[in-house]
Amino acid sequence: MSNYILECKDLTKTFGRVKAIDNVTLSIPQGCIVGLLGPNASGKTTLIKLCNELLTPTSGEIYIAGLKPGVETKKLVSYLPERTYLNDWMKVADIINFFSDFYADFNKEKAYDMLKRLNLNPGDRLKTMSKGTKEKIQLILVMSREARLYLLDEPIGGVDPAARDYILQTILGNYDQSATIIISTHLISDIETILEHVIFLKEGRVVLYKTVDEIREESGKSVDSLFREVFKC
Amino acid sequence: MLGKLLKYEFKATARLFLPLYLALLAFALINRFISPFKVFEPSTALLDLQMLISLLSIFIYFALIVGVIAMTVIIMIRRFYTSLLGDEGYLMFTLPVKPWQHIVSKLITAMAWTTLSFLVTVGSIVIIAGEPGLAVQLKEFIVAFQEIFGVAGYYILPGYALAAMASNILMIYAAIALGHLFSKQKLIATFAMYCVLYIVSQLLIILIFVPFVLPFMRFLINPATPAPGQINSLLLLFLLPIVILGAGYFILTNMILKFKLNLE
Numbered sequence: 001m002s003n004y005i006l007e008c009k010d011l012t013k014t015f016g017r018v019k020a021i022d023n024v025t026l027s028i029p030q031g032c033i034v035g036l037l038g039p040n041a042s043g044k045t046t047l048i049k050l051c052n053e054l055l056t057p058t059s060g061e062i063y064i065a066g067l068k069p070g071v072e073t074k075k076l077v078s079y080l081p082e083r084t085y086l087n088d089w090m091k092v093a094d095i096i097n098f099f100s101d102f103y104a105d106f107n108k109e110k111a112y113d114m115l116k117r118l119n120l121n122p123g124d125r126l127k128t129m130s131k132g133t134k135e136k137i138q139l140i141l142v143m144s145r146e147a148r149l150y151l152l153d154e155p156i157g158g159v160d161p162a163a164r165d166y167i168l169q170t171i172l173g174n175y176d177q178s179a180t181i182i183i184s185t186h187l188i189s190d191i192e193t194i195l196e197h198v199i200f201l202k203e204g205r206v207v208l209y210k211t212v213d214e215i216r217e218e219s220g221k222s223v224d225s226l227f228r229e230v231f232k233c
Numbered sequence: 234m235l236g237k238l239l240k241y242e243f244k245a246t247a248r249l250f251l252p253l254y255l256a257l258l259a260f261a262l263i264n265r266f267i268s269p270f271k272v273f274e275p276s277t278a279l280l281d282l283q284m285l286i287s288l289l290s291i292f293i294y295f296a297l298i299v300g301v302i303a304m305t306v307i308i309m310i311r312r313f314y315t316s317l318l319g320d321e322g323y324l325m326f327t328l329p330v331k332p333w334q335h336i337v338s339k340l341i342t343a344m345a346w347t348t349l350s351f352l353v354t355v356g357s358i359v360i361i362a363g364e365p366g367l368a369v370q371l372k373e374f375i376v377a378f379q380e381i382f383g384v385a386g387y388y389i390l391p392g393y394a395l396a397a398m399a400s401n402i403l404m405i406y407a408a409i410a411l412g413h414l415f416s417k418q419k420l421i422a423t424f425a426m427y428c429v430l431y432i433v434s435q436l437l438i439i440l441i442f443v444p445f446v447l448p449f450m451r452f453l454i455n456p457a458t459p460a461p462g463q464i465n466s467l468l469l470l471f472l473l474p475i476v477i478l479g480a481g482y483f484i485l486t487n488m489i490l491k492f493k494l495n496l497e
Contacts, residue, residue: 015497016416049496052326052327053326053494054323054494054495055495055496056493056494056495071329071330072329074327074329074330077327079323083320085320085321085322087245101237101240101241102234102329103328103329
């Protein structure tokens with residue numbers, strides 16, 4: 001096993017003429033919480049989708065725990081997409097069974113426990129749920145896995161501020177310290193306190209990759225104010 | 234993993250097909266009891282409510298048959314397109330499953346429902362016809378079948394039907410996968426790709442047949458009833474291009490899902 005959970009080498013992804021990811025080289029170690037930050041259309045979602053093999057790179061390479069994306073890496077990665085992927089016809093209990101059928105690392109008890117705490121009924125149909133509730137269900141599914149790498153794309157974008165705190169607690173309370181979490185968002189102030197590493201993405205390029213401590217020591221600024229400075233319009 | 238995929242694929246589709254099958258069989262039974270087809274025979278005296286009900290039940294029955302056929306095709310396409318290349322694809326392609334397993338699970342499910350749709354439709358006709366001595370007729374049918382196709386026909390004809398079904402479904406999958414390669418106008422591209430694949434496959438079938446044209450013509454012109462062996466060897470000959478094409482579509486679809494997937 002490689003020391004790095006995620007490595008990108010000269011990774012490029014173009015859509016037509018637009019370079020969504022432009023020659024990105026990154027190495028993210030195991031056991032940390034990383035903020036993938038950038039304005040809209042900076043390539044955050046594209047990068048995460050490349051890691052999940054939902055997009056095919058134009059050039060360059062990706063390694064997850066030293067492996068190229070494939071069946072073996074999908075066993076290690078728990079992914080929360082920015083959209084809902086749930087089948088409308090299923091009940092919450094059905095989708096939990098689905099996850100526990102396919103993922104060996106899925107912890108059913110954990111899932112039911114989280115459902116209870118969020119007052120969600122396992123017998124409810126997904127069809128009847130609001131977008132925010134579906135997002136909560138997806139987060140529960142994703143965090144109930146005991147994965148090596150969590151890729152969370154905008155986990156707090158669609159929910160109200162009151163639920164945000166709970167979701168952040170859920171994320172923090174449900175992962176093994178040796179696992180890595182990568183959270184993409186532009187709501188920096190909400191998650192700044194939990195981040196250990198920060199990546200700034202701008203027009204598909206990594207403009208900064210530092211630990212939060214380094215940022216504070218070197219610039220004396222919070223991540224939020226540094227972000228505003230770097231991405232000033 | 235393939236078993237699990239199949240389990241969920243059947244669950245996802247059964248809830249659509251089973252009610253429709255039930256409705257079709259129920260209306261076949263209703264038609265059987267009010268025998269609307271016979272109402273037309275005794276003249277105009279009954280041109281009233283009974284006539285109306287009869288017409289209505291015949292209409293609903295045929296609408297259900299059309300519904301079953303249409304649903305079989307639409308669900309086959311939708312289950313591949315939306316569940317793999319739509320939003321649900323975000324879930325399906327992050328499962329620790331290989332792309333070929335996805336294709337096979339969709340294919341087996343689609344073939345099973347196509348077969349069932351056929352059997353249920355035939356069954357509903359049998360219910361309406363409801364002739365006494367059905368068992369005797371079935372026996373006669375089997376005897377006639379054996380005379381034409383021989384004992385080998387029991388394997389060759391269903392085998393041929395299944396291979397042709399698989400090949401046609403895989404052609405649709407390949408067209409959808411090829412359409413997915415286009416960044417714009419995917420739907421039009423998919424339709425165009427289907428036309429291209431269709432033409433290419435027909436050309437290939439003709440090419441394969443060129444060397445056999447003469448014996449084939451002789452076979453058609455020959456006034457004597459062909460022996461079962463002749464019919465079966467002709468079916469096997471037809472089977473060759475179908476299997477080659479089906480395998481080609483499968484490999485093509487798998488390559489695209491494996492190396493060219495771009496869910497946007």
